[in-house]
Amino acid sequence: MSSTEILRVEKLKVYYSTPKGHVRAVDDVSFSLQRGESLAVVGESGSGKTTLGLTLMRALPRNANIVSGKIFLNGEDTLSLSVGEFRKKYSWKVISMVLQGAMNSLNPVLKVGDQVAEPLIYKMGLSREDAKKIAEEFIELVGMPRDFYNRYPHELSGGMRQRIVIAMALVMKPQILILDEPTSALDVTIQAQIINLVKDLIDNLKLSVIFVTHDVALASDVSDRIAVMYGGQIIELGRLDQVLGDNPAHPYTEKLLASLPRLRGDNVPEFIPGRPPDLVFPPPGCRFHPRCPYVFDKCRVEDPPLFRQDSDHLVKCWLRG
Amino acid sequence: MEEIIRLEGVKKYYLVRRGLLGSQTLKALDGVSLTIGKKETIAVVGESGCGKSTLGRVSIRLLEPTDGCIYFKGEEITRISERELRQRSFRRKMQIVFQDPYSSINPFMKIGDVLAEPLEIHGFPRHEIKARVMQVLEDVKLSPPEEFAERYPHELSGGQRQRVNLAKALILDPEYMVADEPVSMIDASSRAEILLLLRSIRDSREMGILYITHDIATARYVSERIAVMYLGEIVEAGVTTSVLRRPIHPYTTLLLNSVPEPDPFGRRKRRYVIKGEPPSPLNPPTGCKFHTRCPIAVEKCKTAKPILLEYETDHFAACHRAEEIINGSVTLTSSTP
Numbered sequence: 001m002s003s004t005e006i007l008r009v010e011k012l013k014v015y016y017s018t019p020k021g022h023v024r025a026v027d028d029v030s031f032s033l034q035r036g037e038s039l040a041v042v043g044e045s046g047s048g049k050t051t052l053g054l055t056l057m058r059a060l061p062r063n064a065n066i067v068s069g070k071i072f073l074n075g076e077d078t079l080s081l082s083v084g085e086f087r088k089k090y091s092w093k094v095i096s097m098v099l100q101g102a103m104n105s106l107n108p109v110l111k112v113g114d115q116v117a118e119p120l121i122y123k124m125g126l127s128r129e130d131a132k133k134i135a136e137e138f139i140e141l142v143g144m145p146r147d148f149y150n151r152y153p154h155e156l157s158g159g160m161r162q163r164i165v166i167a168m169a170l171v172m173k174p175q176i177l178i179l180d181e182p183t184s185a186l187d188v189t190i191q192a193q194i195i196n197l198v199k200d201l202i203d204n205l206k207l208s209v210i211f212v213t214h215d216v217a218l219a220s221d222v223s224d225r226i227a228v229m230y231g232g233q234i235i236e237l238g239r240l241d242q243v244l245g246d247n248p249a250h251p252y253t254e255k256l257l258a259s260l261p262r263l264r265g266d267n268v269p270e271f272i273p274g275r276p277p278d279l280v281f282p283p284p285g286c287r288f289h290p291r292c293p294y295v296f297d298k299c300r301v302e303d304p305p306l307f308r309q310d311s312d313h314l315v316k317c318w319l320r321g
Numbered sequence: 322m323e324e325i326i327r328l329e330g331v332k333k334y335y336l337v338r339r340g341l342l343g344s345q346t347l348k349a350l351d352g353v354s355l356t357i358g359k360k361e362t363i364a365v366v367g368e369s370g371c372g373k374s375t376l377g378r379v380s381i382r383l384l385e386p387t388d389g390c391i392y393f394k395g396e397e398i399t400r401i402s403e404r405e406l407r408q409r410s411f412r413r414k415m416q417i418v419f420q421d422p423y424s425s426i427n428p429f430m431k432i433g434d435v436l437a438e439p440l441e442i443h444g445f446p447r448h449e450i451k452a453r454v455m456q457v458l459e460d461v462k463l464s465p466p467e468e469f470a471e472r473y474p475h476e477l478s479g480g481q482r483q484r485v486n487l488a489k490a491l492i493l494d495p496e497y498m499v500a501d502e503p504v505s506m507i508d509a510s511s512r513a514e515i516l517l518l519l520r521s522i523r524d525s526r527e528m529g530i531l532y533i534t535h536d537i538a539t540a541r542y543v544s545e546r547i548a549v550m551y552l553g554e555i556v557e558a559g560v561t562t563s564v565l566r567r568p569i570h571p572y573t574t575l576l577l578n579s580v581p582e583p584d585p586f587g588r589r590k591r592r593y594v595i596k597g598e599p600p601s602p603l604n605p606p607t608g609c610k611f612h613t614r615c616p617i618a619v620e621k622c623k624t625a626k627p628i629l630l631e632y633e634t635d636h637f638a639a640c641h642r643a644e645e646i647i648n649g650s651v652t653l654t655s656s657t658p
Binding site: 044045063102103157160187188189190191192193195196199200213214218219220221240242243244245246255256257259260261262263264268269270271272274275 | 369386478479480481487494508509510511513514516517535536537538539541542567575576577578579580581583584585586590592593594596598
């Protein structure tokens with residue numbers, strides 16, 4: 001393990017049991033995260049990106065099973081811990097998460113400040129006064145006046161509630177923050193403000209961030225590296241300039257980028273024909289092959305490994321092997 | 322160009338009760354004028370609460386305007402009765418597609434039946450219904466149509482469902498369609514397909530389309546003209562390319578600034594963004610409604626309301642400092658970051 005590595009995921013598989021069979025939501029995913037680094041996990045609905053986040057937090061629903069793999073936090077293999085042990089030792093203190101839609105799940109009858117202070121009292125055993133003081137600091141840190149401590153959720157706008165939820169996730173001073181679609185319900189103007197806040201937090205708190213989103217453009221705005229997920233797998237992983245550069249390496253990344261409406265340039269967005277794979281009965285070979293314009297025989301039968309391109313750029317495609 | 326829909330000074334006010342005694346007026350639309358021609362798409366963009374959805378609904382008389390006039394192909398329909406709207410086929414000629422493809426289709430009905438329903442209501446003969454359903458499924462690229470007609474909504478992806486919604490709106494051969502955020506809940510890979518479809522049906526069916534969106538980047542691909550709304554008013558309007566390339570109103574410029582673009586070298590650059598959030602429409606600012614968030618507001622902006630003026634050919638803006646912005650003597654980024 002290198003000295004700055006804070007998180008390493010190895011060959012992780014997480015399946016959901018459903019009446020139809022096992023849904024392979026996360027299927028053989030490996031990556032690592034450095035201290036102070038921001039990694040975007042990009043994918044469409046059903047690509048497994050949220051399940052990945054929930055697995056890192058050990059907050060999976062009951063019908064989900066971590067089938068195999070390892071998750072190292074600061075060098076310790078955390079999957080050998082029980083969920084209870086993990087929560088005591090890591091949740092919120094080392095790794096925390098802003099869940100998608102959390103801003104709409106604040107308790108409507110409690111002051112938002114008390115909700116920020118809650119874990120300090122119940123998990124760290126601080127007195128109410130001390131907890132309040134710290135909570136106020138964090139409310140200020142996320143860009144709101146301290147006296148907003150006393151407001152109720154309905155008195156805040158969506159953007160402010162999102163800031164509160166981020167303050168809640170930060171109040172135990174974690175090293176890693178997972179943000180799951182933190183801006184998808186917000187206007188672009190407010191989204192840009194929240195993204196600026198996230199950038200400041202990364203720089204000022206030396207925070208490592210995993211930014212889960214369906215929006216490639218947004219991902220490129222906040223992250224150092226991008227992991228593109230498709231059908232439960234990382235199909236491309238690399239620095240921004242490697243993944244989003246002029247010559248995209250994976251056909252799915254290429255098509256995803258081509259599908260984006262842009263403000264500038266003359267390209268008309270294209271769509272990707274077909275639909276994402278069924279994760280109960282995924283297609284044989286490469287999971288993208290039924291939609292891939294460059295498909296050839298090998299793709300239909302054999303699943304490609306992640307091929308290393310230059311330095312840290314990984315691509316799961318036979319064209320790059 | 323033949324005109325399909327014309328709105329003149331349309332207002333929509335709501336009375337909002339405040340406590341036991343008082344009530345306040347919420348001005349969702351405060352004097353909006355707009356014309357949509359045949360084979361033309363106009364995009365209305367703005368943040369939530371700016372009145373863009375209200376505008377769409379008022380334009381097809383799903384909501385009654387408080388003031389102003391609505392014309393359909395030159396004929397005023399502002400105050401004609403619901404019965405007359407139906408009898409004279411105005412209802413059939415004006416359709417709407419909603420944002421959420423998951424909640425707007427009856428989950429217990431097959432797609433074919435969903436599409437046949439409006440035809441049955443409008444008394445089409447049986448043999449014609451089937452042919453029309455198949456045709457419209459082809460039109461929205463759900464083929465083979467025979468197969469899709471037999472499917473249930475849960476068997477379709479979000480993008481396919483939204484195409485069903487589009488088919489539902491198209492099946493009565495409307496001349497005017499409101500598309501209210503039709504792609505905001507669709508995954509990127511299928512979003513483009515809906516946008517392209519909107520373009521092709523506009524041309525093939527010679528319709529007028531009002532495309533409502535918060536996403537200014539999608540507006541670019543479907544619309545010839547664009548109107549930017551803020552707190553119930555149009556603050557800038559004109560030919561899409563010139564509004565996007567040379568925005569005049571500071572709000573438009575800042576809105577464009579906040580749209581992220583995939584940038585291989587974008588690593589965590591700080592963006593120049595609009596301060597604060599839109600003020601409450603219950604208590605809008607005096608003068609120019611944007612002055613509380615505008616980086617270049619001057620005294621005049623706080624007191625006098627700017628009017629929408631044409632600064633370039635078919636490019637309008639409502640801003641006291643428009644001239645200075647156009648000749649470059651004031652820029653947004655030179656002021657406070």
